[in-house]
Amino acid sequence: MKAIFSLNSGSSSIKFALFTLDGANNPMLSAGGKIERIGIAPSLRVRSADGDIVLERDWPDGASLSHAELLKDIFAWAAERLGDRQVIAIGHRVVHGGTEFAAPRLVDDAVLDALEKLNPLAPLHQPHNLAAIRAIAQLRPGLPQVACFDTAFHHDKPPVAARLPLPRAFHEQGIRRYGFHGLSYEYIARRLREIDPVLAAGRMIAAHLGNGASLCAMRDGKSIDTTMGFTALDGLMMGTRCGAIDPGVVLHLQTQLGMSAADVEDLLYRKSGLLGVSGISSDMRTLSDNSGPEAEEAIELFCWRVAREAGGLIASLGGLDAFVFTAGIGENHADVRRRICERLAWSGLWIDESANLGSALRICEANSPVAVLVIPTNEERMIALHTLNVVREDHS
Ligand code: ADP
Secondary structure, three states: OEEEEEEEEOOOOEEEEEEEEOOOOOEEEEEEEEEEOOOOOOEEEEEEOOOOEEEEEEOOOOOOOOHHHHHHHHHHHHHHHHOOOEEEEEEEEEOOOOOOOOOOEEOOHHHHHHHHOOHHHOOOOHHHHHHHHHHHHHHOOOOOEEEEEOOHHHOOOOHHHHOOOOOHHHHHOOOOOOOOOHHHHHHHHHHHHHHOHHHHOOEEEEEEEOOOEEEEEEEOOEEEEEOOOOOOOOOOOOOOOOOOOOHHHHHHHHHOOOOOHHHHHHHHHHOOHHHHHHOOOOOHHHHHOOOOHHHHHHHHHHHHHHHHHHHHHHHHHOOOOEEEEEHHHHHHOHHHHHHHHHHOHHHOEOEOHHHHHOOOOEOEOOOOOEEEEEOOOOHHHHHHHHHHHHHHHHHO
């Protein structure tokens, strides 16, 4: 039997999942986990497909442990779990594919070099995604590695949703709207097709609300517009990212306040959003547990901006049939969902408060003009499916 490994390597966390292939070559989850707080005191939790914890480890003094060393540990664990089954390929989430990479791709040195050029466009993610690929190339030379791009799902959106209102030459240079969280949105589109094919064929907004946050407008499961743009900084307010702000602010910070480009990058990517507005935390749960007015202001601004951007996407879609919440906040935070739905009640999102407080799939009233759903995302499974396809094509 064979297996596929999915990896999503970030700055302070590595998420991974191990899939074995059944007789028909369908990926079946064997176990999945996450290493968090890399660089401080890493902790590892691995759960089986049933949700039981199968491995737990903490490194209280692990500040100097690199991503590469931790990946080595994950691989050693995977080899033990798999026994005589063999990992045939490893799939990676890679945030930015630029203009060149519109589909998942087997990685070689040339591809890696091209992707590295995109590092400045996704400084929170891309360097870490690529470092994991390099680390595994050292650890397991010859093992096929597949890059799965967050931008790819949005590649065929209408030209009007891709163009920035700048002189044409900039567009030709690749300065255009790409969109991100594509693996998550692709998974949600597939799941909705399984759950309710009629709804999936209509007009949907998916709200991926996690540390990073964006919205995607889909028609018949295809992206037609999204809130992130050239970089993953655009659109919604996020944990530490500002989202869309007047570009004049950036000019002012540099020309009037004398901030360097590096300081502005740090401000907009790492010190803004929920963290910046609250002055407390980037974590929505922590803010909800805080009774101070700054925490409340940050939560309210987050919800207001989701509703405001959703209004724009409803215009792009020409109406709305379904609204899907997903990712850490979207899947778990009932109060944030309620606030967003109340702001969008005019467009037909009529939330059912008791369903919203439970763990229902549908959280709207029976006669709500727009279906409101909560669907857990699964980027790891999407990565495994793409990886399998690429490896199969490579062998055929
Ligand atoms: P990432 O973008 O890092 O994958 P996640 O999708 O895990 O982020 O989302 C992290 C966010 O989800 C945090 O703001 C966290 O507070 C929030 N969150 C996670 N679990 C819960 C929960 N049970 N209740 C409320 N909020 C939650």
